[in-house]
Amino acid sequence: MQNNYSRALGVLALDIEQNLMRGSLIHKDTHDYPILIERVPGAFVKNVVAGDETVISNYIKTGEKLIKQGVSALTTTCGFTIRFQKQLSSALNVPIAASSLLLAPYLAATYKDTIGIITYDSRSLKPSDLRYAGIEEGDWSRFPIIGLENTQTWSAMALPENNFEFEIMKADLSNAVVRLLDKYPNVKCILFECHGFPPAAEHIRKTFKLPVYDAVSNAKLLMT
Template structure:
């Protein structure tokens, strides 16, 4: 081995930093907060006091300084880009991008304009979110999402919302959680037949994306698809010389 090794970081080999909400529900494979979800190393940082209920149902009120500080800590450790594990944090996109000095992608919702550009005329992107009633115009506007985008939520389901947002228990019936996602997706395309693709807002929904794709027969995008793209720019693939 030859050459000069360059320093300046505390941790090496993990380009992406993930800001985590403080929660105790199970993070199954595919969940953003499960380290085995990612095919590359990541750095996690829990933002203390940022519960899902406070972020989703209370608009993340007063939490911006905590997220900025946590993101700056991850950058100091060695992160070259920052993301978060709640789509509702689109509210902080502009402020965090300005404060941390590296690329920032706060929300899966940021994919909506990209996906829309791929669809044929007359088709639109629809969104499945954990809480339709809490997803405001401010959240959509901050992520560049048209305000008339069709949206469906999981508030009326039997498992997903009450475990993740209400924290009614620490265990989760995965089958029931999946059914909540499938039913929300079906309601979305039934009410809005013009929907040609779905973006999942919630970062806990990727474990169910394949099942939803099979059920509705439309492309489904989530935080995993977005971060795979995001990370690809941080570590472009090296191809063998011809």
């Protein structure tokens, strides 16, 4: 059954418990338009992060379900779905911006210096993955990648309960940014790959006096 939304965002969620932290992509107060959330069967953290393409068909089916419910655009709750962007946009009949990494070309054109990426796991996100966002190989070096692997936040996000905590996430992200800036002092802005990170974005902006772009930024651009 289709609802009469003038504009609504559909969110293709990982098949885990949803952490409705204030400021998150899936918190109703984050947006000034309705959001509809559907879990994608079989889309677990481990296989999506690994780029398992067998889950793409379920992303498409779930997207079609949300479209029938009346959404005008789609996104997801995992930045690693950048690898599925082409297939999803080809198959679905509304605009979809699967990953915050799609902001990379905009940032590359806007900033002349280094753009730091903070990811859930830097062992899984490679510079070559930026090609899915349209970044050519000659520009991959402009996007150094630092991950949260082996932190408390990383461990909690890996579990089906997905019960990561705000204060711990702030600390883990702050430590990651310190490592990023120590190694790459010319970083002029930060892009969060992980769609669970936005609740801490304002803390990082205030602490490090740097612009931070994330899944919420991506959704706002999509719904403009």
